Amino acid sequence: MSSLFKIRYLLLRRFTQIGLLFLYFGANAYGWKVLTGTLSSSTLFQTIPLADPFAVLQMLSAGALLGIDVFIGAAIIVLFYGIVGGRAFCSWVCPVNMVTDLANWLRRKLLLDKAERKVWVSRNARYWVLVLSLVVSAVTGLAAFELVSPITIFNRGVIFGMGMTGGVLAAIFLFDLFGIKNGWCGHICPLGGAYSLIGRLSLIRVRHNQPNCTLCMKCKEVCPESQVLFMIGKESTTVNMGECVNCARCIEVCDDDALGFGIRDFATSKAKGEKR
C-alpha cells in the first residue's frame, strides 16, 4: 500500500490522461455526449466549448476569421490554467506525456545519462519554436504546429484510428531516450511553451518546506523541468516558474515531507521566484 501511496499522483495523472482519451474515444465510437471533439477543440456536455488557445493563436496568425465558439473555448482554457492549473495540461492531460515519461523512466533505469554523450539544446528553444510556428503559420496560411503536432496526432489516432501514428510516437520516444533528456516536452514542444506562459501566475503550486529537506535530491532527479526546483534545500517557498508542470513527482519521491501542494507564494515570487 505504501508503494501505491508513493505513486498516488502518478496514478491520478494516468487516470485523467487515459480517462480523457476514453471519453473522446467513446464520443466517436459510441456516441457519448460528455466530451466530443479532440484536444484541439471540444464540446463539454454538448454546451461548453473548449479550444486549444495555441491552436487558435496559430490560426489567427494564419489569417483565419474564426467563429465565436473557439474564442470562448480558448478563453475558458486560458482562464483555467492561468488561474488554477498552471502548466498542468502537460502532465495531467497531454497523452504524449505518457510516451516521454516512459522514455525518461527507461533513461533512469538504464543509467543512460551516465553513459551517453550529451547533446545540448536550450530549454528556451521551445519559445523560439513557439514564435517560429506563428511565423510559419502566417507565411503558409495554415496553422503550422497543428499540422505536425504529435499531441493531436496521438489524440486523433486514439479516437479515429492510428494509421502511422506509432511512427510519430516512436520518433519522440527515441528522441527522449537517446537524444535529449526530456527533449520533447522540456525543450522543443511549443504547446508546452505556450502553457508555461499561460500558467505563469497560477495559484496551485508545489511548496517546498526547507527545514525538512535532507538534500537527497531525489526530487531534482525525477523532475522533468529540474531547473524550477532551484530552491531545494535553500529556502521555503513555492515553485513559481511557469515551466513547472505540476506533475507532483517531486512530492511523491520525497521521503522527508519537504514538498507538497500549496497556494502560490506571491511575496517570494517577486523577490526571487522569477530568477532563471
Add this chain to the structure above:
Amino acid sequence: MNTQNPKKDTKPKISERRRFLTIMAQSVGLSALGGLIWTGYVEEAKASPLLLRPPGALPEKDFLRMCIKCGQCAEACPYDTLLMAKPGDGLPMGTPYFIPRDIPCYMCTDIPCVPPCPTGALDQKSVSSVVDGKEELDINKAKMGLAIVDHESCIAYWGIQCDACHRACPLLDEAITLEYVRNERTGKHAKLIPVVHADYCTGCGLCEHACVTEKAAIFVLPRDVAMGKPGDYYVKGWSKKDQERIKQRDLSKLETKTKVSERSAVDALNAGDEELFDE
C-alpha cells in the same frame, strides 16, 4: 598561475556582450533554418488537391486556414463517412475528408456534420436556404465535388444496359439524367448514357459508390479540379443568367494586351497583296 600555463592566455576571449550577440545570432539563424524546412513541409503537405471535404466546406485554401482539426464533424456523421487524415494518408494532417467509393455522403437532410463546427470552416449558410423567411438547412445546396463519367470504362457507353449511378443519385433526373443515343453497332438498340449536371450535382458520391465496374467509371472530383472555366470572353447570348455573370466581372482587371491595329479593316484585308496582280 598564469606563468605555469602560458597557453591559457593566448586563447581568444570574448566579452559578455559578444557572447550574447553570438547566441542570439545562432538562435535566430537556427530558427530561420527550421522555419525554412517547416514552411517547405507545410507548403507540400497542403498541396494535395484531390480531396473531398464535408458539406458546406469553404474553398480549400480557406478551409485549411479555418479547420481546427477537432473532428466533431466526423463524430457527428452517422454513416462514418468522414475520415480524419492521419499520418500515412499523405493528406493535410487531421483534416476531415471522405472517400465515396468506400462510404459516400448520404446527404442527411438535417446535416449533422455542419452545425458542430466551432470555427466556421464548415459554413452553415452555404448549405441553407431561406424558406418562409426562415433559414433552413438544405443539403441539396452542398457542393462537395462533381461526378465525372469516364466514357471509356462506363459500360452504358458500350451499349450494355446499366443505370446504377442514375438510380443511386439522390437528385435523380436532376444531377444525373439518362440520354438515349442510337446504338450504331447493332442498329436497333438505344444506349442509356448517364450525363451529370454540375448545377445540381452535390458530389455526394452515391453514384461512385453504386458504380458496377471494378474501378468506378463515374467518380467524384473536387469541383476546382473537375471543372473548366469559360472566362469573360465567352457568353451564352441566349441565356440571361450567363449574361448576368458577365455583367458582374471586375472591369478594372480587364486589360487588352494585343494592340488594336491602326489600319482600317478594309486596308488590312487588301494591303500587301499588290504583287499578286500582274501589271
